[in-house]
Amino acid sequence: MAVNGPTILSLGDRTTLTASNGISENTLVSALGRLNYSFKGKYLLTATVRQDGSSRFGTNNRSKTFGSIAAGWLLSEEGFIKNVDFISSAKIRGSYGTTGSNGIPDFIARPSLNPVDQAFGSRLVKGVYNGDPGNNNLTWETSKKLDIGFDLSFMKNRINLVFDYYNNETTDLLLSRSLPLSSGFAGTLTNIGSMRNSGFEITLNANVVQSNEFSVTLGGNVTKNKQEVLSLGGANELFNFFGALRTVVGGELQQIRGTKAIGVVQAGDVLPAQPTAVPGDIKFEDFDGNGTIGDFLSKDGQLVGDPNLDLIYGLNASIRYKNFELFTLLQGQSGGSVYDFYLCQVGTDAQGVNLSKEFWYDGRYVSPSQTGDGKTPRAGALLATGGAAGVGFVSSLGVQKTNYLRVRNITLSYNIPSGFSEKYRIRNARLFTSIENLYTFTKFIGGNPDARRNSIGGPGLIGGSRLSGTSDGRELALTSVPSLPLPRTWTVGLTFSF
Amino acid sequence: MNLKNIFKTSRLTPRVFGLVLMIALVTSCSEDFLDVVPQDRIDKTTFYSTADQVIIGVNGVYASLRSDYGNLNLFTMREARSDNGQLNPNGQSEQISLDSFNETSGNLLVLDGWTNMYRTISLANAVIQNGPKATGDQALIARAIAEAKFLRGLSYFQLVQLWGQVPLRTTITDVENAAVASSTAIDVYNQIVKDVTEASAALPDSYTGGATQEVGRATKFSALALLGKVELQRGNKTAAVSALNQVIGKYSLMANYADIHKAGNDNQAESIFEVNFNPSNQTGMGLPANLVYQSEMTRLGSKANGTTTPAVIPTNDLISSYEVGDLRKAATITISVAENKPYVSKYLDLAAAAQGHDINLVVIRYADVLLSLAEALGETPDAYGYINQVRARAGLGAIDGSTPGTFIDKVMKERRIEFAFEQSRWFDLLRLPSAQVTALMSAQLTVQQGVTVTVTANDLLFPIPQPEIDLSNGLVKQNLGY
Numbered sequence: 001m002a003v004n005g006p007t008i009l010s011l012g013d014r015t016t017l018t019a020s021n022g023i024s025e026n027t028l029v030s031a032l033g034r035l036n037y038s039f040k041g042k043y044l045l046t047a048t049v050r051q052d053g054s055s056r057f058g059t060n061n062r063s064k065t066f067g068s069i070a071a072g073w074l075l076s077e078e079g080f081i082k083n084v085d086f087i088s089s090a091k092i093r094g095s096y097g098t099t100g101s102n103g104i105p106d107f108i109a110r111p112s113l114n115p116v117d118q119a120f121g122s123r124l125v126k127g128v129y130n131g132d133p134g135n136n137n138l139t140w141e142t143s144k145k146l147d148i149g150f151d152l153s154f155m156k157n158r159i160n161l162v163f164d165y166y167n168n169e170t171t172d173l174l175l176s177r178s179l180p181l182s183s184g185f186a187g188t189l190t191n192i193g194s195m196r197n198s199g200f201e202i203t204l205n206a207n208v209v210q211s212n213e214f215s216v217t218l219g220g221n222v223t224k225n226k227q228e229v230l231s232l233g234g235a236n237e238l239f240n241f242f243g244a245l246r247t248v249v250g251g252e253l254q255q256i257r258g259t260k261a262i263g264v265v266q267a268g269d270v271l272p273a274q275p276t277a278v279p280g281d282i283k284f285e286d287f288d289g290n291g292t293i294g295d296f297l298s299k300d301g302q303l304v305g306d307p308n309l310d311l312i313y314g315l316n317a318s319i320r321y322k323n324f325e326l327f328t329l330l331q332g333q334s335g336g337s338v339y340d341f342y343l344c345q346v347g348t349d350a351q352g353v354n355l356s357k358e359f360w361y362d363g364r365y366v367s368p369s370q371t372g373d374g375k376t377p378r379a380g381a382l383l384a385t386g387g388a389a390g391v392g393f394v395s396s397l398g399v400q401k402t403n404y405l406r407v408r409n410i411t412l413s414y415n416i417p418s419g420f421s422e423k424y425r426i427r428n429a430r431l432f433t434s435i436e437n438l439y440t441f442t443k444f445i446g447g448n449p450d451a452r453r454n455s456i457g458g459p460g461l462i463g464g465s466r467l468s469g470t471s472d473g474r475e476l477a478l479t480s481v482p483s484l485p486l487p488r489t490w491t492v493g494l495t496f497s498f
Numbered sequence: 499m500n501l502k503n504i505f506k507t508s509r510l511t512p513r514v515f516g517l518v519l520m521i522a523l524v525t526s527c528s529e530d531f532l533d534v535v536p537q538d539r540i541d542k543t544t545f546y547s548t549a550d551q552v553i554i555g556v557n558g559v560y561a562s563l564r565s566d567y568g569n570l571n572l573f574t575m576r577e578a579r580s581d582n583g584q585l586n587p588n589g590q591s592e593q594i595s596l597d598s599f600n601e602t603s604g605n606l607l608v609l610d611g612w613t614n615m616y617r618t619i620s621l622a623n624a625v626i627q628n629g630p631k632a633t634g635d636q637a638l639i640a641r642a643i644a645e646a647k648f649l650r651g652l653s654y655f656q657l658v659q660l661w662g663q664v665p666l667r668t669t670i671t672d673v674e675n676a677a678v679a680s681s682t683a684i685d686v687y688n689q690i691v692k693d694v695t696e697a698s699a700a701l702p703d704s705y706t707g708g709a710t711q712e713v714g715r716a717t718k719f720s721a722l723a724l725l726g727k728v729e730l731q732r733g734n735k736t737a738a739v740s741a742l743n744q745v746i747g748k749y750s751l752m753a754n755y756a757d758i759h760k761a762g763n764d765n766q767a768e769s770i771f772e773v774n775f776n777p778s779n780q781t782g783m784g785l786p787a788n789l790v791y792q793s794e795m796t797r798l799g800s801k802a803n804g805t806t807t808p809a810v811i812p813t814n815d816l817i818s819s820y821e822v823g824d825l826r827k828a829a830t831i832t833i834s835v836a837e838n839k840p841y842v843s844k845y846l847d848l849a850a851a852a853q854g855h856d857i858n859l860v861v862i863r864y865a866d867v868l869l870s871l872a873e874a875l876g877e878t879p880d881a882y883g884y885i886n887q888v889r890a891r892a893g894l895g896a897i898d899g900s901t902p903g904t905f906i907d908k909v910m911k912e913r914r915i916e917f918a919f920e921q922s923r924w925f926d927l928l929r930l931p932s933a934q935v936t937a938l939m940s941a942q943l944t945v946q947q948g949v950t951v952t953v954t955a956n957d958l959l960f961p962i963p964q965p966e967i968d969l970s971n972g973l974v975k976q977n978l979g980y
Contacts, residue, residue: 023537055534062532106534111542118561119776120714121764123707127557130620131539133673180969181613182664182678183671184620242606243965295604297964 024106029053029063044072052140054102058109061139068097068145088153095147100140104174108189109138133185141191143170158207167198169230175247178239187240193232195253199225217318227252227308243297244339244394256305256339258296260285261397264377267368280365280378282397296394304396310335323415332405333450340398340446358445402449404442410435428497436489447485546624549634549642553710555625556642559649560715560774562618564781566656567773567859569614570788571596571607573921574810575660575960580923581942582914583810583842593809598943599953603961603980611660612963615653619667622650627670638710644700648716648724651693652771652861655728658686659925662959662977665970679973680962687732694728697721698741703748713765719745720771723862730874731929738874742867745770749864751891756829758863761847761856770862775854782854786845793836794843802850812840812918815942820915825893830918842919860920865891869913873929877905885912892916906930932958954979 030052037045046069053063075081075090111134118127149164172191179185205219229249232238238247245254265271267279273286273293286292288299295301315330363373365381377397413432442449535541546555566572571593577583578597585597595601601608625646629639650668657664666681666689681689698721705711726742729735752758752768765772775783792804812831817840820827832843847855865888872881877899886896889912897908913926927935936953943951956979967974 025534025537027531027534029531053532055532059533107536107539110536112536113540113542113545113558115540116558116561117779117781118557119774119779119781120560120712121774122776122778123712123714124776124779125557125712126554127559127561128540128545128554128621129558129562130617131542133671134542135673178965178969179671179673179676180665180678180966180974181609181963182616182619182667182966183673183676184617184623184667185671185673185676186613188673188676239965239969242609243604243968295602295964297604297968298602301604 025055026102026106027055028102040077042074042077044070044074046070048097052100052102054140056102056104056106056109056138057140058134058136058138060136064100064140064142066098066100066142068095068099070095070097086154088155088157089151090153091151093147093149093151095145097145099143099145101143101174102140104138104189108132108134109136110134130184133179133183133188135188135190137191138174138189139172139191141170141172141174143168158210160203160205162201162203164201165198166200168196170195170197175238175253176240178243190233192235192238193247193249194230196228196230197225199223213322215318215320217316219316220314222311222313224311225309229253243301246303248303251303252306252308254307255303256307256337256394256399257301258304258339258394258396258399259293259300260287260302260304261375261395263374264365264372266371279368281381282377282395284395301394305337305339305399305401307336307338307402309333309402323417325411325413325415327409327411327413328407329409330405331408332403334401334403336402337399338402338449339394340400356445400444400446400449402442402444404440404444404449406440406442407438408436410438426496426498428495430495431493432495433490433492436491437486438488440486450486546628547632549632549636549638552625552629552632552639552642555621555628556645556649559618559621559625559646561781562614562621563649563652563773564775564783565614566611566618566653567861567921568775568783568785569611570785570809572611572614572656573785575608575611576921576924577919578810580927581813581938582816582918582923584813584946586807586809586811598947598951599939599957601961603964603967603976605961605963608960609963609965612657612966615657616667618653619650620671622646622653623668623670626650626668640700641702644697644721645716647693648697648701648721651690651697651721651728652724654686654690654693655724655731658683658690659731659928660960661962663975664962665966665974677970677973679970680975687728690728691725694721694725698725714772714774716771719748720862723770723867726867726874727862727870730870731925735874735876739871742871742874745864745867746871749867751864751868751887753891755826755891758860759829759844759857761849764858768864769858769860770864770867772858772860772863774858775856777850777853777856780853782850783845783847783857783859784854785859786847786850786855789842790846791834791837791839791841794832794834794841797835798846798848800846800848800850802847802852802855808841810842812842813942813946815945816914816918819911821894823893824915825891826915826918844919865916866922869909869916873906873909873913881905881909885909888912888916928958956980 030050032050033048035045035047047067048069049065049067051063051065055062070093072091072093075092076087081087081090110132112131113128114131116127116129118125146167147164148166149162152161152163153159154161171194173193173195174189175192176187177190177192178187201221201223203219203221205217207215207217209216229247229251232247232249236249239245240247240254244257246257247253248255261282262285263283265274265277265279265281265283269277269279269283271277271283273291274281274284277283284293284300285302286300287302288294290299293300311334313332316328318325318327320326360376360379363376365372365376365378375397411432411434413430416429416431440449545551574583574585574593574596578585579599583597585594587594592601592605592607595605596607623646626643629643629646632639654664654666662683663680664686665678666686667678668689697716698718701716701718701721703718705713705715705717707713722741722744726738726745729738729741749770750767752766757763757766758768764774775781787803788805788809790804791808792806795802795804817827817831830842830844831840833840845855845857845859847857850856868884868887872884875881875884879898882896882898885908889896892915899905901908903911910926910930914923917923917926927938930938932955935958936955939953939957940951943953956977959977961980962974962976967976
């Protein structure tokens with residue numbers, strides 16, 4: 001008997017390989033109106049209104065109307081500035097409007113079932129198990145965006161500065177809300193609460209030196225973001241991933257909850273809350289002061305990290321001398337952290353194999369005379385049964401900052417002189433070598449501080465690629481598989497154009 | 499929409515554009531367009547509407563039992579907690595705490611067990627609630643609903659024994675209002691008895707083996723045997739006798755104890771209900787990968803995975819309880835050649851490969867009916883008769899009232915040996931006076947760990963997982979002592 005439902009099943013040969021597949025499909029219907037108004041080329045006004053409908057949402061609420069208004073003033077066209085040679089162009093901008101996000105997986109609003117195999121003796125049959133619980137009321141996440149900024153160019157456009165202040169208030173957040181596991185579901189995607197992201201963006205580019213033989217161009221950009229959850233639809237806290245991730249009013253999205261490791265037990269330490277601890281064990285903070293250490297879900301659990309970035313920045317420089325050009329690009333981020341489930345899980349491996357040398361071995365406590373870095377416990381400490389059984393499982397020990405500065409690209413190139421190339425009817429010839437991801441300055445242990453466990457869904461909000469959590473545990477602040485390091489690529493090339 | 503881009507556009511063409519377009523969505527048209535039906539999953543809103551779909555629904559409930567009985571965490575909670583099994587002392591602390599009675603309410607392994615059992619219940623609820631509205635063969639639908647009630651009763655029986663007061667969910671979850679309060683253990687037992695009694699009235703005596711009639715589905719006697727065990731567990735011995743008596747004579751003991759869990763011996767003459775595993779559709783049984791030494795797998799010529807350190811090993815206390823000549827010992831426990839240490843060898847399919855073992859986990863078998871009936875009857879010649887049937891198969895002589903020890907001690911010992919590592923021992927212990935259980939477990943753990951361990955009456959129930967309490971708006975209560 002076939003399952004009446006999915007029209008495709010795995011194409012793989014089950015004896016030799018496992019294949020999986022799926023069909024993702026969504027539709028979007030939009031109507032758009034726009035009004036542009038310009039007066040004397042100096043005063044600019046734009047108003048838009050649009051209605052969007054998305055198949056991803058529940059049958060009750062698929063369509064929503066959004067609008068915006070933007071105004072600009074080209075100061076540099078005014079007489080009092082036009083005559084200032086120093087300023088090449090100047091503009092002040094302001095905008096306010098609403099936009100919607102449908103950055104969720106397809107079909108998640110529809111209750112679904114998935115096929116499962118069952119055997120009765122040697123007879124094989126099909127069954128079903130729960131898929132997404134569905135939510136007919138699911139609708140657009142809406143952001144009210146205020147943006148004020150200016151564009152300035154000086155010294156015949158040799159220096160360009162763009163500045164923006166923004167304040168985005170997002171309502172009907174598309175967030176995964178945990179359900180009691182006795183419901184048969186881990187969670188459901190809902191529109192719940194509101195959040196503010198505010199901050200500024202600055203981009204500056206300058207041609208520091210400009211001549212025929214020699215030029216230097218420098219550029220940089222910075223985005224600073226502050227995130228605050230304003231409300232959670234009456235709830236104080238949202239749970240994700242068994243409560244290891246919490247969203248709290250006044251805090252940021254999906255902060256990590258764990259017990260706080262405050263060092264390593266030293267010989268002679270008296271720890272009333274950890275009576276069975278031996279030197280080298282992890283010392284935990286008795287957060288609720290009740291004289292015992294509970295697990296991360298108890299009152300000893302606290303917020304020990306958050307995944308949302310505060311600062312993203314980039315720097316680029318280009319130096320040209322005659323036919324040689326050197327280009328470098330740096331990028332970085334700071335303010336976020338991640339709980340590395342993988343690192344901590346292998347840390348509890350009974351065999352003590354496959355442990356991260358950098359994380360568990362190098363700084364570990366060995367003996368009273370070799371106390372290590374004061375942070376890394378003795379080998380096997382996570383296995384200790386003592387009074388804090390299981391506490392090591394989610395603790396600040398596994399939280400790592402994802403700050404880094406990366407030399408993203410360095411390129412050295414040489415433009416072959418035209419005298420040489422014309423001889424062979426070549427218009428342009430360029431010889432170059434470049435290195436991608438030359439080096440990353442970071443304290444992060446693991447492949448790539450940039451890597452996220454999840455890669456689906458939502459539009460990244462400025463200052464943190466917020467992704468809507470779903471009921472299957474694709475959470476923001478967790479990694480459960482080790483990330484692959486970024487490859488370092490060295491390229492040597494020769495380009496011609498004829 | 500990027501406002502900046504619009505703005506730039508307007509600067510490039512600095513004149514009045516005017517109103518370009520206005521919204522004129524034809525709502526009905528766009529609603530059809532927006533109604534995208536998934537092709538890669540089953541739309542639940544329309545499922546369970548035919549007899550075939552209800553059968554597929556109940557098949558899913560059976561499938562869900564694999565992650566209950568075949569789950570190492572629950573195996574640990576039922577076997578290692580008891581005096582039969584002990585955990586690898588170098589294992590994860592969360593796991594060890596299940597054996598040493600110091601697990602916390604945040605223990606994720608306990609949560610895993612809880613989640614798996616309630617998943618089965620939620621799937622059963624969908625069948626029970628949607629089934630009556632389905633079209634097609636109404637007799638088949640009624641049977642599927644009865645099967646789902648049996649499976650729901652079985653899962654609640656596990657839950658109530660492990661956790662006591664648990665949320666009683668008998669309808670499909672409303673995700674907008676998902677929290678359900680704790681029910682007392684008494685209420686949970688009443689629901690189980692109701693479900694299983696209704697199932698026993700509607701289920702057939704046996705199955706013919708064709709499509710939708712597969713042997714291995716719950717029968718009337720599966721339900722009666724379960725009912726008898728439930729009544730015995732909650733102390734209703736008369737009701738237990740009445741239910742179990744109806745099963746007497748309907749099954750027979752396998753001649754050879756080792757054949758009960760022999761690979762491929764599915765749903766055999768002794769089996770009343772079992773959880774089916776089959777490697778040929780990727781549902782092989784995986785417990786041996788955590789119970790058997792890799793060196794033994796290699797020595798025995800198996801391609802299946804073993805482990806360098808088994809998660810649960812037999813206690814010395816269990817090993818020394820076997821009487822001389824008991825044939826069950828060799829079929830349950832083996833001493834590894836390379837490590838010279840005992841391991842659980844009850845479930846070994848030497849032909850197994852990566853897809854797991856072709857071994858079903860028997861949940862209720864005829865020997866259980868005999869010994870449960872003996873226990874419910876109390877010290878009578880009939881009771882000894884049932885016990886002696888089981889002993890004879892094990893190659894042991896008959897016992898009677900003159901054999902040393904109390905009657906209940908003799909029944910318990912027989913059960914312990916007969917059902918070792920069949921996830922029964924912990925629940926059997928719970929029928930003893932709690933002071934007796936705590937004294938037994940304290941003594942055993944003290945020997946095992948070398949320090950004084952005191953097990954209290956509160957430890958006889960597991961903690962309700964903390965997330966369940968935190969997400970219930972105060973409706974779900976924690977057990978005492980956690």
